[in-house]
Structures are given as C-alpha cells and as structure tokens.
Amino acid sequence: MIRIVLAEWRKLRRPTLFLGTIGAALFFTGLTSTFLYLMIDSERGNSDRGRQVSRAVLELSGGSVYAFASVGGLLGIIALCVFAAQTAQEYTYGTLRNLLVRQPGRVRILFGKLIAMKIFALLMIAISAVVSIGISYFLSDRAKVSTNLWFTADGYHEIGKTLLNVTISVIFYGITGMILGLLLRSPISAISIGVLWILIIENLLGAVKPVFLKWMPGNQFTTIAQGGSQDLSYMHALTLGTSYVVVGAIVATVLFSRRDVSN
Amino acid sequence: MTTMAISVKDLSKKYESGFAVSHANFEVPLGTICGFVGPNGAGKTTTIRMLLGLISPTGGTAEVLGESITHPEKYLSQVGAMIEGPAFYPALSGEENLKVLATLGGFPTSRVSELIKTVGLEGRGGSKYKTYSLGMKQRLGIAAALLPQPKVLVLDEPTNGLDPEGIQEVRDLLKKLASEGTTVFVSSHLLSELELISEYIVMLRKGEVVFAGPIQDLFLMQQPFILVKTDSQSDLQRIIEIAQADGHKASIRSEVAHIEGPAEWAGTLNRKAFEAGILITQLSPQMPNLEETFFEMTGDRK
Numbered sequence: 001m002i003r004i005v006l007a008e009w010r011k012l013r014r015p016t017l018f019l020g021t022i023g024a025a026l027f028f029t030g031l032t033s034t035f036l037y038l039m040i041d042s043e044r045g046n047s048d049r050g051r052q053v054s055r056a057v058l059e060l061s062g063g064s065v066y067a068f069a070s071v072g073g074l075l076g077i078i079a080l081c082v083f084a085a086q087t088a089q090e091y092t093y094g095t096l097r098n099l100l101v102r103q104p105g106r107v108r109i110l111f112g113k114l115i116a117m118k119i120f121a122l123l124m125i126a127i128s129a130v131v132s133i134g135i136s137y138f139l140s141d142r143a144k145v146s147t148n149l150w151f152t153a154d155g156y157h158e159i160g161k162t163l164l165n166v167t168i169s170v171i172f173y174g175i176t177g178m179i180l181g182l183l184l185r186s187p188i189s190a191i192s193i194g195v196l197w198i199l200i201i202e203n204l205l206g207a208v209k210p211v212f213l214k215w216m217p218g219n220q221f222t223t224i225a226q227g228g229s230q231d232l233s234y235m236h237a238l239t240l241g242t243s244y245v246v247v248g249a250i251v252a253t254v255l256f257s258r259r260d261v262s263n
Numbered sequence: 264m265t266t267m268a269i270s271v272k273d274l275s276k277k278y279e280s281g282f283a284v285s286h287a288n289f290e291v292p293l294g295t296i297c298g299f300v301g302p303n304g305a306g307k308t309t310t311i312r313m314l315l316g317l318i319s320p321t322g323g324t325a326e327v328l329g330e331s332i333t334h335p336e337k338y339l340s341q342v343g344a345m346i347e348g349p350a351f352y353p354a355l356s357g358e359e360n361l362k363v364l365a366t367l368g369g370f371p372t373s374r375v376s377e378l379i380k381t382v383g384l385e386g387r388g389g390s391k392y393k394t395y396s397l398g399m400k401q402r403l404g405i406a407a408a409l410l411p412q413p414k415v416l417v418l419d420e421p422t423n424g425l426d427p428e429g430i431q432e433v434r435d436l437l438k439k440l441a442s443e444g445t446t447v448f449v450s451s452h453l454l455s456e457l458e459l460i461s462e463y464i465v466m467l468r469k470g471e472v473v474f475a476g477p478i479q480d481l482f483l484m485q486q487p488f489i490l491v492k493t494d495s496q497s498d499l500q501r502i503i504e505i506a507q508a509d510g511h512k513a514s515i516r517s518e519v520a521h522i523e524g525p526a527e528w529a530g531t532l533n534r535k536a537f538e539a540g541i542l543i544t545q546l547s548p549q550m551p552n553l554e555e556t557f558f559e560m561t562g563d564r565k
Contacts, residue, residue, distance in 0.1 A: 097315075101346075
C-alpha cells in the first residue's frame with residue numbers, strides 16, 4: 001500500500017498541481033477571512049449570501065476559526081476537483097493500464113490513491129487554517145474584535161474541533177470527486193458535473209424549496225465544516241453526508257474492481 | 264515447472280456486438296520471440312489485455328508463466344508490457360513517469376536512468392513527456408515495459424513512430440533480451456520486421472487463431488512460387504497456360520506471372536518456354552514470406 005501512496009504522491013507533488021491548488025486554497029481563505037473582518041460594519045453583510053456576522057460572534061472562543069469554517073465548503077470544492085481530476089485522468093491518459101499491470105490489486109490502487117490525496121488535502125487544510133487564523137488575528141484589532149477568548153483552553157478546543165470538521169468535510173467532497181471520476185472516467189465531466197451540482201443545482205433547488213437543502217449532499221458537507229447551521233444540525237449533516245459517501249464509494253469501488261480496462 | 268511462457272486454451276471475449284476473440288488456442292514457449300499478427304480489429308489487443316488481467320474473458324482459460332490469468336498478481340511482477348502504445352502523464356518528465364511505475368511495482372528507481380539510456384533517451388529523460396516526439400514516447404513505453412527485468416515482455420506495436428534506425432535498435436534489443444532468456448510476445452504490423460526476429464507466430468483473423476506455431480511450420484504450409492517476366496503480355500499469358508497445363512496454379516499480378524511450384528520446376532518451365540519461343544526476361548523462384556503468408560491466411564489482400 002505504501003508503494004501506491006508514494007507513487008501517487010509523485011504525481012501530486014508536481015509544482016503546477018501542488019502550488020496551483022495551494023494557491024487557490026489560499027486565495028479563497030484570504031478573501032473570506034479578510035472580508036469577514038474588513039466588512040464587519042457593512043450593511044451588505046460580511047459573510048456568505050450577505051449574512052451579517054457580528055463582533056459578539058467573532059469574539060467567542062471559536063472566533064479565531066469562524067472564517068476558516070466558512071471557507072471549508074470552498075476548500076471542499078477544490079478537493080473535489082483535484083480528486084476527480086487525479087482519478088479520471090488515469091482513464092483519459094490511458095495510464096490506468098500501466099498502473100494495473102504494475103499493481104493488479106484494484107481496490108488497493110484505489111485506497112492508495114485515496115490516502116495520497118487525503119494527505120494532499122490535509123496539507124491544504126493545514127496551510128489554509130494557519131493563514132485564516134493568522135489573517136483573523138491580524139485584522140481583529142482593526143475590526144475592533146477582542147481576541148481574549150481565542151487562545152484559551154476553550155479556544156484551542158474550538159480550533160481542534162473546526163479543523164476536524166473541515167477535514168471531514170473536505171475529505172467527503174474529495175471522495176465525491178473521486179467517485180465522479182471513477183464513474184464518468186473524464187476529468188472535465190467529473191469536475192463540471194460535481195461543481196455544477198454543488199454550486200448551482202443545490203442552490204437553485206434550495207431557492208425553490210428550502211427543505212431540499214436538508215437532503216442535498218453538498219449542503220451536508222458544508223454544514224459539517226461549519227459544525228452545524230441554523231437550518232441543519234451537525235449530527236444530521238454528518239450522518240447523511242457519511243451515508244452518501246459510503247454508498248457512493250461502495251458503488252464506485254465495485255464498478256472499478258470489476259469493469260474491463262479497455263482504454 | 265512450466266516450459267510455456269503463455270498458454271491460451273479456448274479463450275474468448277464476447278461483447279454485445281460479437282466475439283472480439285473466439286475460442287483462441289496457442290502456446291508460447293519460454294525464451295522465444297513470438298510474433299502476434301492479425302489485421303486491425305482481429306482481437307490482438309483484446310487478447311493481450313486478457314493476458315494482463317485488464318479485461319475478463321467470457322470463456323476459456325489462459326496461463327502466463329504457469330499462473331492463471333484470473334490471478335494476475337501472481338505473475339505480473341515478472342511481466343513487462345506496453346499495450347496499445349505508450350501512455351504516460353504529460354506534465355511529468357520521462358524519468359518521473361518511470362519512477363512512478365518503479366515505485367508502484369517496487370523496483371529500484373536507480374534502474375530508471377539505466378533504462379533511459381538503454382532505449383536511447385539519454386539527455387531527454389528530464390524533459391516533460393508532452394514535449395516528446397512519437398518515437399521518443401514509444402522508447403519510453405519500451406523502457407517502462409523493461410522496468411521489472413521481465414521474464415515475459417508483451418509489446419503491442421513497439422515500433423510505431425520509430426525511424427528505420429529506431430526500428431533496428433528495437434529489433435536488436437528484443438533479440439538481446441530473448442538471448443538472455445526473456446520471452447518476447449510482440450504484435451506489429453511490420454511483418455518483415457517480425458519475420459526477421461520471430462521464432463514463433465500466432466496469427467489472428469476476426470478473433471480466431473488461424474495459425475500458431477514455429478514460423479518455419481507456417482512457411483512449410485505455404486507453396487513456394489516462381490515469378491516470371493516476359494517481353495510481352497501475350498507471352499506472359501502463354502507462360503500461364505504452360506504452367507496450368509503442368510498442373511500448377513498460376514496468375515498474373517502486376518505484369519508478373521505468379522506460379523505456385525517448387526524452385527526445381529523453374530528449370531522445366533524455362534526449357535518449355537524456350538521450346539515455345541518465349542523469351543523470359545526474369546525467372547525467380549521464391550519462398551513465401553510472412554507478409555505473403557499473412558495475406559494468404561487472413562484473406563486480407565486488397
């Protein structure tokens with residue numbers, strides 16, 4: 001298994017992919033964190049969908065990671081794209097046959113790839129967390145937000161909890177990308193369908209009938225990153241999100257291990 | 264211990280559209296070079312994919328190095344393969360691509376630079392794969408197939424895109440590998456190349472094996488023939504009549520009389536032509552070559 005992980009890592013560490021992905025993650029992290037503090041008094045809101053996040057909320061023990069939790073969904077979409085591309089490209093480049101000749105254990109190949117991509121995602125999450133907390137701390141003074149509770153025992157607990165939630169969320173998004181990559185066998189189709197569904201279709205359905213969002217996979221994953229929301233409990237999101245990922249992963253794994261490799 | 268590198272028994276692959284491979288039977292002895300020939304769509308690549316565990320047969324069995332193809336993990340570490348042309352990650356260098364496969368297969372990455380040199384890519388190993396010419400890609404594919412120091416080397420059209428010098432290099436490399444005990448199973452449309460190196464031939468047509476065995480046996484199955492040229496078309500027609508009167512099959516192809524018969528009969532033909540007042544300008548006894556035989560057996564002559 002370790003050989004598969006190391007082989008996959010050779011592909012993931014190439015500068016264009018690694019720096020490009022980390023760069024995108026930092027861009028969204030920086031943007032979200034900066035707006036949260038710089039637009040704190042704006043009437044147009046300082047959070048997603050024009051929501052207002054007050055000083056009182058940011059001054060709580062979880063204030064240091066509020067921005068980071070908010071960016072979890074975007075990090076998840078980045079992970080979805082990377083996981084989908086890395087999986088589906090094996091079909092489009094025809095390299096899957098090389099991999100399977102060198103390592104015929106198909107399920108092992110799949111798990112090895114997943115572990116390598118998880119490590120990649122963890123790095124992205126860790127760097128984003130540091131940058132987000134750093135920006136939040138740096139801008140808190142200017143936004144007149146007290147950080148007294150941020151680095152207390154409760155504060156560190158909140159940081160740990162949010163890191164864990166964002167990690168679960170990002171991994172779920174990533175596995176969804178991998179499932180789409182395996183099913184569709186084309187990076188462009190997998191990424192476009194995944195992103196279109198999460199960013200557009202779920203929101204449209206939610207706008208038509210908000211109760212739909214309670215069952216949408218993307219909304220579950222984002223809610224996990226945020227540790228729950230007003231409309232959706234954390235446990236509901238975690239249970240349903242896990243169910244979606246487990247069922248999808250089983251279907252994709254069975255298909256991958258049985259399907260002929262003809263390209 | 265098995266003496267066969269590859270043993271195929273009644274192997275079939277059926278799709279909705281019909282059989283890609285139908286009840287194929289053949290064996291490839293260890294340490295030989297076996298040419299795998301057939302027209303496009305004959306089922307060569309499907310057979311190779313089944314032997315490598317990439318697709319499942321719908322019928323029959325096969326063994327590679329004595330192990331069933333239902334358990335490819337038992338033999339693939341000793342098999343090198345390039346299937347349907349080279350396939351690598353465009354954004355990685357040639358070397359890095361080989362290192363991915365070496366890491367995956369558990370082979371020392373130190374072999375990579377040695378292989379880059381073996382296939383004539385020295386100086387370009389660090390360049391991105393997407394910048395490679397077709398010939399360079401092909402060379403990298405061969406290098407990847409050689410990574411495990413294979414007992415069985417399966418190559419699908421390894422000389423595609425190579426210049427004459429490259430083709431000769433590949434031919435010499437395959438001969439060298441075979442002399443060291445590697446079994447080479449190679450499909451190619453360059454039949455004259457295969458004829459130069461192959462000891463065994465497996466010939467496919469529409470998914471069915473039409474011949475499998477030593478290449479000499481294949482030629483023995485074919486009639487030798489005599490090519491005759493004359494000054495005029497009417498004389499050529501008379502030559503055909505003389506041959507047919509003696510019980511030989513004969514036809515005119517591209518202004519040359521093509522007469523089935525042994526080399527010894529050429530003298531008789533020359534005498535009879537002289538007696539008939541026909542001036543023969545060329546009389547050339549020929550043994551069938553692989554290309555002729557291929558067209559004869561697959562019925563693919565256009």
